[in-house]
Amino acid sequence: MKRYLFPGVVLVLAYPLLAAGYPVWERLGALVLLAAIGASAWNIVGGYAGQVSVGHAVFFGFGAYSAVVVYTHLGWPPIAGAPIGMLLSVAVAAVIGVPTLRLSGHYFSMATIAVAELVRVLSSTSEFLGGAQGLTGPAMPRTVFDLSFLSATPFYYIFLAVLAFLLGLTWWIERGRMGFYLRAIKDSERAARSLGVSAGRYKLYAYMLSGAFTSLAGSLYLCMFGFVDPESGFGILISVKMVVMAALGGAGQLFGPLVGALILVPLEELSNSYLGGRGAGLTFVVYGAIIVIIARFLPSGLLSLFERRSAKPAAKSEIASGHAD
Amino acid sequence: MTLVQVIVSGLLLGAVYALFSSGLTLIWGMMNVVNFAHGDFVMLGMYTAVVIWTALGGGPFAAVPAAAIVIATLGVLSYFLLVRHIMRGPMLAQILGTFGLALFLRYAAFWTFGADFKTLPDTLIGGSFTLGGIRFEGSRVLAGVGGLLITLLLHLILTRTSVGSRMLAVSEDATAAQLMGIRPQRMQALAWAMAGAATGIAGALIATFFYTSPTVGETLAILAFVTVSFGGFGSVLGALVAGLIIGVVESLSAYLIGPVYKDVVVYVLFVLVLWFRPQGLMGKA
Amino acid sequence: MLIDARNVTKAFGAFKAVDDASVTVEEGDILGLIGPNGAGKSTFFNCLTGDLPVTSGTVSFAGNDVTRLPPEARAKLGLARTFQVPLTFESMSVLDNATIGALLRHPNARDARARARDVLQRVGLGHLTDAPAKSLGTPGRKRLEIARALASEPKALLLDEAMAGLTPTEVREAIELVRRIHGGGITIVIVEHIMEVIVSLAQRVVVFHQGREIARGTPREVTSNPAVIEAYLGRRKVQHGAHL
Numbered sequence: 005m006k007r008y009l010f011p012g013v014v015l016v017l018a019y020p021l022l023a024a025g026y027p028v029w030e031r032l033g034a035l036v037l038l039a040a041i042g043a044s045a046w047n048i049v050g051g052y053a054g055q056v057s058v059g060h061a062v063f064f065g066f067g068a069y070s071a072v073v074v075y076t077h078l079g080w081p082p083i084a085g086a087p088i089g090m091l092l093s094v095a096v097a098a099v100i101g102v103p104t105l106r107l108s109g110h111y112f113s114m115a116t117i118a119v120a121e122l123v124r125v126l127s128s129t130s131e132f133l134g135g136a137q138g139l140t141g142p143a144m145p146r147t148v149f150d151l152s153f154l155s156a157t158p159f160y161y162i163f164l165a166v167l168a169f170l171l172g173l174t175w176w177i178e179r180g181r182m183g184f185y186l187r188a189i190k191d192s193e194r195a196a197r198s199l200g201v202s203a204g205r206y207k208l209y210a211y212m213l214s215g216a217f218t219s220l221a222g223s224l225y226l227c228m229f230g231f232v233d234p235e236s237g238f239g240i241l242i243s244v245k246m247v248v249m250a251a252l253g254g255a256g257q258l259f260g261p262l263v264g265a266l267i268l269v270p271l272e273e274l275s276n277s278y279l280g281g282r283g284a285g286l287t288f289v290v291y292g293a294i295i296v297i298i299a300r301f302l303p304s305g306l307l308s309l310f311e312r313r314s315a316k317p318a319a320k321s322e323i324a325s326g327h328a329d
Numbered sequence: 330m331t332l333v334q335v336i337v338s339g340l341l342l343g344a345v346y347a348l349f350s351s352g353l354t355l356i357w358g359m360m361n362v363v364n365f366a367h368g369d370f371v372m373l374g375m376y377t378a379v380v381i382w383t384a385l386g387g388g389p390f391a392a393v394p395a396a397a398i399v400i401a402t403l404g405v406l407s408y409f410l411l412v413r414h415i416m417r418g419p420m421l422a423q424i425l426g427t428f429g430l431a432l433f434l435r436y437a438a439f440w441t442f443g444a445d446f447k448t449l450p451d452t453l454i455g456g457s458f459t460l461g462g463i464r465f466e467g468s469r470v471l472a473g474v475g476g477l478l479i480t481l482l483l484h485l486i487l488t489r490t491s492v493g494s495r496m497l498a499v500s501e502d503a504t505a506a507q508l509m510g511i512r513p514q515r516m517q518a519l520a521w522a523m524a525g526a527a528t529g530i531a532g533a534l535i536a537t538f539f540y541t542s543p544t545v546g547e548t549l550a551i552l553a554f555v556t557v558s559f560g561g562f563g564s565v566l567g568a569l570v571a572g573l574i575i576g577v578v579e580s581l582s583a584y585l586i587g588p589v590y591k592d593v594v595v596y597v598l599f600v601l602v603l604w605f606r607p608q609g610l611m612g613k614a
Numbered sequence: 615m616l617i618d619a620r621n622v623t624k625a626f627g628a629f630k631a632v633d634d635a636s637v638t639v640e641e642g643d644i645l646g647l648i649g650p651n652g653a654g655k656s657t658f659f660n661c662l663t664g665d666l667p668v669t670s671g672t673v674s675f676a677g678n679d680v681t682r683l684p685p686e687a688r689a690k691l692g693l694a695r696t697f698q699v700p701l702t703f704e705s706m707s708v709l710d711n712a713t714i715g716a717l718l719r720h721p722n723a724r725d726a727r728a729r730a731r732d733v734l735q736r737v738g739l740g741h742l743t744d745a746p747a748k749s750l751g752t753p754g755r756k757r758l759e760i761a762r763a764l765a766s767e768p769k770a771l772l773l774d775e776a777m778a779g780l781t782p783t784e785v786r787e788a789i790e791l792v793r794r795i796h797g798g799g800i801t802i803v804i805v806e807h808i809m810e811v812i813v814s815l816a817q818r819v820v821v822f823h824q825g826r827e828i829a830r831g832t833p834r835e836v837t838s839n840p841a842v843i844e845a846y847l848g849r850r851k852v853q854h855g856a857h858l
């Protein structure tokens with residue numbers, strides 16, 4: 005992996021120069037990074053800790069709505085809603101997490117779906133949030149803080165900075181005690197607890213942190229698109245896409261969600277802009293088929309291809325005889 | 330009198346929820362797989378019914394069995410080509426695989442039929458009649474009664490027949506079942522066929538009173554997830570009870586509080602059930 | 615008194631898997647816990663560690679009433695265990711498995727890793743530190759369970775059939791290992807089917823049968839106790855039946 009790092013970094017930094025003059029491609033770069041932020045945030049609790057939330061749209065929506073609400077109701081620039089959204093999301097994560105994180109496996113997933121749907125339906129009945137029509141950000145940029153740009157390139161660099169920070173933070177967590185503990189909880193919560201791991205607390209920390217950054221992704225989304233409604237904020241597709249991107253690249257791996265975003269976002273965007281209409285239907289058929297094929301043949305994600313090659317061969321020895329089950 | 334009317338229509342709706350959730354719960358209970366494409370199975374059942382009924386002029390008596398056969402085949406194919414391979418892997422592979430299948434089916438339908446809503450002609454079952462002061466819509470009665478009967482049938486097959494007990498043996502311990510001469514893969518494929526048939530019939534019944542579109546599966550899937558978690562995974566009877574409860578709660582809250590709040594009430598109820606009884610109402614602990 | 619379990623009962627529905635058991639363990643003891651399969655030994659362990667809440671009775675450890683504490687809190691107080699069916703962290707290396715244990719007293723990952731390496735060396739897994747844990751067979755996994763528990767630097771270690779499935783040579787090595795662990799100042803409670811293990815290690819033995827204590831004393835005393843012989847002989851054929 006290491007030898008790809010330097011050329012990778014150069015390419016990422018220089019991408020807007022290569023895409024300059026092609027708005028579709030400029031936008032695409034920013035969208036990949038935005039999706040990667042969301043999926044990487046999900047990865048903290050869903051990938052590392054193995055608590056598969058399919059309701060992260062709750063946090064995404066809170067972020068998006070916080071940004072637009074501070075504009076609509078207070079006249080602030082939307083980005084000022086980002087920290088508010090993050091704080092709110094941490095609180096919301098605690099409220100949702102304490103009861104649901106006791107559930108295991110599919111039950112946790114189903115509970116998170118239900119909570120997200122509950123919030124989606126509630127948001128569509130709330131006048132404060134613009135009801136089913138949603139809310140729109142500033143039509144005209146008033147100051148530079150409104151982050152209204154003609155090209156997507158400034159967004160590209162903003163998203164890149166956020167993603168770099170998030171991945172740096174994840175990397176730091178991964179190497180420390182919390183990272184070890186989250187993986188232990190994922191493998192066997194019972195064994196982890198027998199070794200003094202406060203599983204409930206660590207899962208909750210991971211969930212809150214994950215929620216905060218998912219919310220930030222939502223706020224950034226609003227800054228770029230200037231609009232959110234219940235479906236684009238709290239819809240189940242938002243949640244599922246985070247899961248699918250992370251799982252496709254490799255859940256519980258630092259760069260897994262980014263790899264997933266690099267594949268899925270271009271597939272989706274380019275088909276939308278070049279085909280449109282029914283043609284897009286056909287591309288999504290291909291998109292679905294690709295996901296199925298990867299799940300079938302690489303169940304641990306694309307990055308497991310590299311891992312398999314570099315992993316040390318399973319050591320067989322005198323005590324590594326029979327097989328346990 | 331209106332309150333009774335509301336409860337009756339809730340029960341009829343709930344019986345359909347029960348039927349389209351019973352396929353999901355069967356698969357979940359039998360092999361611990363959650364099929365994220367379940368809603369799209371229902372959607373294809375609806376389209377099958379629409380096509381056979383209208384385009385090919387087959388009418389309801391051809392449409393319902395056709396939907397059962399088509400979706401059962403789809404289920405068996407999904408099992409052999411995909412599910413069999415991912416069911417032992419990480420849970421995420423299941424979500425990835427079945428969600429990929431969902432997208433595949435949804436957009437295949439979109440590509441074939443377009444995005445606009447399709448509805449079935451009103452002629453045969455469109456009318457309504459009044460009985461004991463309660464007004465019944467023909468299509469809803471057909472769907473509700475059909476849903477109830479077929480869910481019960483599925484429950485009886487699973488609990489009262491030797492095929493059912495062999496399937497149960499596989500779900501409890503596939504290796505032990507194999508030692509007793511049961512072929513696990515065959516039983517699991519059969520479960521997918523039965524779940525598919527039930528789902529297809531549910532789709533055909535729903536198509537009689539609900540619009541058919543490529544994305545309708547998403548809404549239905551969430552309802553099915555709620556019903557199944559509510560009733561306890563693996564329990565068809567649980568799905569039946571949960572479906573009926575949810576149907577009644579929906580129509581009561583739509584009537585008493587307002588239509589937009591019916592989902593809110595259902596989800597709140599669901600979260601409460603998960604809190605107090607994580608294994609669902611009738612699930613095994 | 616390091617471990618003091620009083621009148622512990624654990625019922626599953628109407629069935630009492632552990633029925634009014636009282637066991638005390640002094641600091642520095644090696645206590646053997648024996649009994650035929652299904653006698654309730656693992657269930658009793660689970661009550662001591664907090665994996666299962668007791669139906670009635672109290673458990674105290676190192677002077678603290680831990681009856682209501684979760685397993686992680688008991689581990690922090692110095693109570694470590696192994697599982698009869700190993701619960702290995704499958705996705706990790708052998709070293710990382712042991713590191714999870716070491717992190718309890720060494721929050722810094724680098725220190726914990728160094729400690730874990732030490733412990734693996736001591737239990738004879740030094741040559742496998744970098745191997746994926748899932749490549750280990752049952753004996754290796756059982757040893758890794760011990761390593762992980764030791765790495766948490768416990769006061770007491772509960773071993774649940776840690777030697778089942780080992781060859782006679784491996785059993786002798788494992789007995790040596792337990793002696794060394796005990797020599798390092800750790801109190802031990804050991805559940806084992808193999809009588810030689812109990813005879814050569816334990817100073818005191820408690821015998822369970824159908825959830826109740828039927829005898830206690832030195833290994834020699836209990837093995838000649840008619841009630842114990844009866845309990846074992848009556849169940850000979852199911853010696854290696856299902857476990858928890």
Ligand SMILES: Nc1ncnc2c1ncn2[C@@H]1O[C@H](COP(=O)(O)OP(=O)(O)O)[C@@H](O)[C@H]1O
Nearest residue numbers: 626631650651652653654655656657658857858
């Ligand atoms: N979680 C459980 N639910 C119901 N019964 C259990 C459970 N765990 C153990 N048992 C029963 O309790 C009895 C004691 O089991 P166990 O403690 O594993 O015995 P031992 O370790 O002495 O072989 C057995 O009959 C077993 O079937």
Ligand SMILES: [Mg+2]
Nearest residue numbers: 656698857858
């Ligand atoms: Mg045992």
